[in-house]
Amino acid sequence: MSRTPAQTRQRAIDLAAETMGELIAFWGFKASMGRIWTLLYLSSSPLPADVIGERTGLSAGAVSMALTELQQWGLCERAVLPAERKRHYRAETDVWGVVRRIVRERELRLVGRSVQRFSEAVELLEESLREHPDDEEAAFMLSRLRGLLSLARIGYQMVESFAEVGMFTLDPIRGALGRANDAS
Amino acid sequence: MSRTPAQTRQRAIDLAAETMGELIAFWGFKASMGRIWTLLYLSSSPLPADVIGERTGLSAGAVSMALTELQQWGLCERAVLPAERKRHYRAETDVWGVVRRIVRERELRLVGRSVQRFSEAVELLEESLREHPDDEEAAFMLSRLRGLLSLARIGYQMVESFAEVGMFTLDPIRGALGRANDAS
DNA sequence: CCAATTTTTCAATCAATTTTGAACAAACTG
DNA sequence: CAGTTTGTTCAAAATTGATTGAAAAATTGG
Numbered sequence: 001m002s003r004t005p006a007q008t009r010q011r012a013i014d015l016a017a018e019t020m021g022e023l024i025a026f027w028g029f030k031a032s033m034g035r036i037w038t039l040l041y042l043s044s045s046p047l048p049a050d051v052i053g054e055r056t057g058l059s060a061g062a063v064s065m066a067l068t069e070l071q072q073w074g075l076c077e078r079a080v081l082p083a084e085r086k087r088h089y090r091a092e093t094d095v096w097g098v099v100r101r102i103v104r105e106r107e108l109r110l111v112g113r114s115v116q117r118f119s120e121a122v123e124l125l126e127e128s129l130r131e132h133p134d135d136e137e138a139a140f141m142l143s144r145l146r147g148l149l150s151l152a153r154i155g156y157q158m159v160e161s162f163a164e165v166g167m168f169t170l171d172p173i174r175g176a177l178g179r180a181n182d183a184s
Numbered sequence: 185m186s187r188t189p190a191q192t193r194q195r196a197i198d199l200a201a202e203t204m205g206e207l208i209a210f211w212g213f214k215a216s217m218g219r220i221w222t223l224l225y226l227s228s229s230p231l232p233a234d235v236i237g238e239r240t241g242l243s244a245g246a247v248s249m250a251l252t253e254l255q256q257w258g259l260c261e262r263a264v265l266p267a268e269r270k271r272h273y274r275a276e277t278d279v280w281g282v283v284r285r286i287v288r289e290r291e292l293r294l295v296g297r298s299v300q301r302f303s304e305a306v307e308l309l310e311e312s313l314r315e316h317p318d319d320e321e322a323a324f325m326l327s328r329l330r331g332l333l334s335l336a337r338i339g340y341q342m343v344e345s346f347a348e349v350g351m352f353t354l355d356p357i358r359g360a361l362g363r364a365n366d367a368s
Numbered sequence: 369c370c371a372a373t374t375t376t377t378c379a380a381t382c383a384a385t386t387t388t389g390a391a392c393a394a395a396c397t398g
Numbered sequence: 399c400a401g402t403t404t405g406t407t408c409a410a411a412a413t414t415g416a417t418t419g420a421a422a423a424a425t426t427g428g
Contacts, residue, residue, distance in 0.1 A: 005319045008312040012305040016329060019301040026294060028210060030416070041332075044324040049375075059418050064376055085426065086374065095335055110210060117203040121196040128192040135189045140228040145200060148225070151279055214386070233405075243388050248406055269396070270404065 013042055013055070028106075029073075032058055033066050037075050037091050046079035046088035074098055104163035111156045118149040197226055197239070212290075213257075216242055217250050221259050221275050230263035230272035258282055288347035295340045302333040 003011070017038040024034030035056050040047060053063045067089060070076040075098055079088045092098055125142045129135060187195070201222040208218030219240050224231060237247045251273060254260040259282055263272045276282055309326045313319060 003312075005312055005316045005322060008308055009319075009322055009325060012308045012325060012329065015301055015305040015308070016332060019298050019305075020332070023294070023298055026212060032416080038332075042325045042328050044321055060375080061377075061419070062417055065417090068376085087425095093331075110207070114203050114207055117199055121199040121203075124192055124196045124199070128187075128189055132189045135193075137228055138189060138193055141193060141196060141226045144226050145196065147277075148200060148204070148222075216386080244404090245389070245406075245408085246387055249387090252406085 010055075013039060016042060017056070030066065030069075032056065032062060033070055033075070036063070036066050037070060040076060040089055040091035041093065043090075046081065046090040048084070048086035048088050050086070052089070073102055100163050103159060107159050108156070108163060111152060111159055115149065115152045115156055118145065118152050121145055122149055194239075197223060200226060201240070214250065214253075216240065216246060217254055217259070220247070220250050221254060224260055224273055224275035225277065227274075230265065230274040232268070232270035232272050234270070236273070257286060284347050287343060291343050292340070292347060295336060295343055299333065299336045299340055302329065302336050305329055306333055 002008070017035040020038040021031035021034035024037075025031040036052055036058075039052060039055055049060065049063045049067065052058070052067075053060055056063070058066070067076060071078070075092050076089050077092060079090045081088050122142065122145050125138050125145065129138050129142065132138070186192075201219040204222040205215035205218035208221075209215040220236055220242075223236060223239055233244065233247045233251065236242070236251075237244055240247070242250070251260060255262070259276050260273050261276060263274045265272050306326065306329050309322050309329060313322050313326065316322070
């Protein structure tokens with residue numbers, strides 16, 4: 001037979017933490033944040049920073065910074081344990097709630113900025129075309145750029161409804177896609 | 185007044201290309217791929233590599249590599265222009281089609297691997313618990329781990345239906361969330 | 369308050385990724 | 399073909415991002 005219960009638990013933690021680290025890294029966070037969150041999520045009681053460091057192999061500094069960031073995103077919180085000297089932390093368990101908030105605060109801003117900038121580019125060209133109506137290259141660019149803009153707007157709505165309502169459909173996109181592609 | 189038409193066009197291209205570069209970089213591609221795709225997308229005719237290099241400020245090597253990758257993802261294609269010596273490239277305009285294919289080929293695999301690995305961790309613990317039924321920490325971990333697994337499975341279904349059908353809802357998630365959180 | 373301990377900060381280091389540039393290979397032209 | 403232009407490759411350089419480690423700051427218990 002294979003291992004002690006504690007060894008098996010550690011293997012399961014490592015496997016899950018590594019997996020979550022990859023997932024969250026793909027989503028633009030540091031992998032170490034995912035590993036720490038998972039470690040806390042799988043623990044029946046809150047853990048102090050030094051234990052987190054031991055089990056994840058991160059330095060005290062890295063653990064401190066990662067915990068700060070995790071708390072800023074609402075992924076972890078401090079557990080109030082009067083008996084303990086060290087600060088202990090626990091994982092937020094409402095995963096989807098957190099996902100929705102992050103999408104709202106990060107993805108939505110990003111796409112919103114993009115919409116603004118595409119608009120800006122559209123305006124630049126519209127202005128130039130008023131002065132130089134025969135600039136055919138600009139006319140072409142403008143039609144394509146409007147396609148990008150409408151695409152970005154639909155993306156914004158999708159992200160928004162995902163974040164707010166928890167549901168979205170791609171149907172409105174097909175229309176815009178058609179429009180964007182008419183420019184070809 | 186401000187600029188020549190050509191200067192205005194270039195400014196509009198830079199703005200849009202920079203914006204798309206950021207978007208695509210956030211999604212895990214190289215920003216230079218987004219800039220090149222945008223340049224091609226906004227051009228009324230296919231462009232050769234040296235022009236792409238000039239307008240994006242990238243070296244010949246970088247342009248060559250980026251074009252190869254763009255073609256692999258179906259984001260650009262070679263234009264057959266018999267009159268021209270140099271190879272010319274054009275942007276794929278069916279943006280949503282490309283997005284769906286990439287999601288299918290990349291995100292779906294990633295989440296699928298995660299589901300497998302969480303399953304593996306669950307099995308490890310189940311086995312250990314059969315031998316050591318009193319390991320309460322393991323029992324706790326197992327319940328949390330099952331929550332992660334069901335979350336990952338729902339994520340897989342969401343990505344899958346996004347890629348295949350173009351529509352998805354978060355409703356089925358709430359149920360699983362409830363279940364996952366019962367473990368707390 | 370003080371001393372001991374814990375936590376944060378941040379410049380330096382390490383690691384991963386992207387880009388360059390020059391050598392090589394392939395494609396075209398006359 | 400021989401020469402020229404175009405395209406690719408890949409090791410090295412540059413850039414970007416993450417982690418360390420030690421000093422400074424904050425916290426706690428006495």
